[in-house]
Amino acid sequence: MWTSEGVSLPPRSPPVAGHIIGQQQLSSYxxxxxxxxxxxxxLFLQDKMSIEDFTVYGGAFGNKQDTVFPNLEGALKASSSPLVLPAVSWPASNAVIGQLQDQLETSPLYMDPETLSQLRLNASSPALLVFRMPYTVGADLMSVKELLSGNDEVIGQVLSIMRTQSIPYTAIYTGLRPSREGVSLSVEDSQGGGRSLLQYRGGYRDRGRDRERQRKVKDMAGIYSPVEFKEGENTCILLWAKGLSVGILRSGRWEEHDLTPSTFGEGVSPRLSGSSCDKSKARLVLNYENVLGHRSFKLIFAMSQRHYTVSARRWFTLDGVELEYDGTKATFNGSRNVYAPAEYSYRCESVSSFRWPQLVPRSSKDPANQWRVSFEDFQIQGFNVSGSEFSYASDCAGFFSPGIWMGLMTSLLMVLVLTYGLHMIMQLHTMDRFDDPKGPAISVPQTE
Incomplete structure (x- = not known):
């Protein structure tokens, strides 16, 4: 984090070596x-980021001369009060948009340098400008290096535009997920000891601190509890997702809003007013504020279960995903694609209303045509919940994966070739008559 030239912030003590910044401490910063x-x-928001990206690729925190972050490094050096946090738990960094939105009391605007150049900002009114940046996964070193270098060029373009408009700003560069897995921090309970990072004051010498350390490891691993709705003392609806996002089409452009930080994570308890459940119907209502310019916003999952005579068992279906905002309701139908046995939970790697949509608008005139929703690593259960854990999951993945189809097609081609070869061999016949050696020989007259 840094500020524009000529703007200074109060001095802040950096965290001790090895300390992982949590959501509350990041919020105070x-x-x-x-x-x-x-x-x-x-807010320069990268899909994934770790401090090793800068040390490996010669960034602002390394000693390499061949840096791929010249603009970022120059901005940090020019700022009178830069702040570098090497270790931040990913739920905390994932919640940055929500925290900034609450503190600024304004909705985020997803931008790019071209759009920013046409926008006229006012120094007296707050603005939250979000620039999404990609990060490849599983690519070679050069492709990742080139991609990070391109992200740095975007940062340079944005800062250059801000300088031309003479608008003071506060800039933040972070990621939604860690790009590299951290070192295992297992704790040995025997003798209350275990390894601790060098220069870390105090270490972990009692079980209370051991539990705190395990909690931090859990945050780093990206594990959090599902949303749980109770009717009385019994849990009847469970919802979990790695990512929840909604988008609206405005002026020919899609504006996205990530609901994950406001729904999941440590210390996050979404408001579920309006939710209900019984033996045949379940309704989970997630209440939000200030989503894409709408002060009151609801994301609703409507489910039902009934007995089907064909399969002789009960099934539950996700009848609809509803968006309620400012007295308007947009409804996506999911009953044809999102279903599972009533005693199971439903799980899918991706559930969305675009690309390969499982959720479709109810009609061509429904306001849902101006919206799109996307759920990543999605799991839901609205009936027969036992305790606070999901039942066995009915996965949406089909049995015939692309690899299986390729194997089947290759095998079919080989069978066809073999069949054709056998057919050709079977068409070969031996001669049924031979020349008689005792008969007259064949004579061929010769002409001069």
Missing amino acids: LETALDTGPRNVL
């Missing part, structure tokens, strides 16, 4: 910066 610094915030 952001609150201090926005209370005294510019309230025009530039």
Whole structure:
């Protein structure tokens, strides 16, 4: 995090070596910066990021001369109050948009340099400008290096535009997920000891601190509890997802909003007012505020279960995903694609209303045609919940994967070739008559 030239923030003590910044501590850093610094915030949000990206590829935190982050490095050096946090738990960084939105009391605007050049900002009114940046997974070193270098060029273009408009700003560069897995931090309970990082004050010498350390490891691993709705003392609906997002089409462009930080994570308890469940119907209502310009916003999952005579068993279906905002309701139908046995939960790697849609608008006139929803690594159960854990999951993945289809097609081609070869061999016949050696010989007259 850094500010524009000529703007300084109160000095902040850096975290001790090996300390992982949690959501509450990160929120205090952001609150201090926005209370005294510019309230025009530039959020450069990368899909994945780790401190090793900068040390490996010669970034702002390494000693390599061949840096791929010249713009970022120059901005940090020019700022009078830069802040570098090497270790931040990913639920905390994932919740940055929600925290900034609450502190600035404004909705995020997803931008690119071309759009920013046409926008006129006001230094007196807060603005949250989000620039999404990709990060390849499983690619070679050069492709990742080139991609990070391209992200740095985007940062340079944005900062250049801000300088031309003479608008002071606070810039933040972070990621939604870690790009590299951290070192295992297992704790040995015997003797209350275990390994601790060098220069870490105090270490972990009692079980209370051991539990705290395990909690941090859990945060780093990206594990959090599902959304749980109870009717009385019994849990009747469970929902979990790695990512929840909604988008709206405005002026020919899609504006996205990530609902994950407001739904899941440590210390996050979404409001479920309006939810209900019984033996035949279940309704989970997630209440949000300030989503894509709508102060009141609801994401609703409507489910039902009934007995089907053909299969002689009960099934539950996700009848619809509803968006309620400012007195308007947009409804996506999911009953044809999202279903599972009533005693199971439903799980799918991706459930969305675009690309390969499992959710479709109810009609051509439904407001849902102006919206799109996307759920990543999605799991839901609305009936027969036992305790606070999902039942056996009915996965949406088909039996015939692309690899299986390729194997079947190759095998079929080989069978066809073999069949054709056998057919050709069977068409070969031996001669049924031979020349008589005792008969007259064949004579061929010769002409001169």
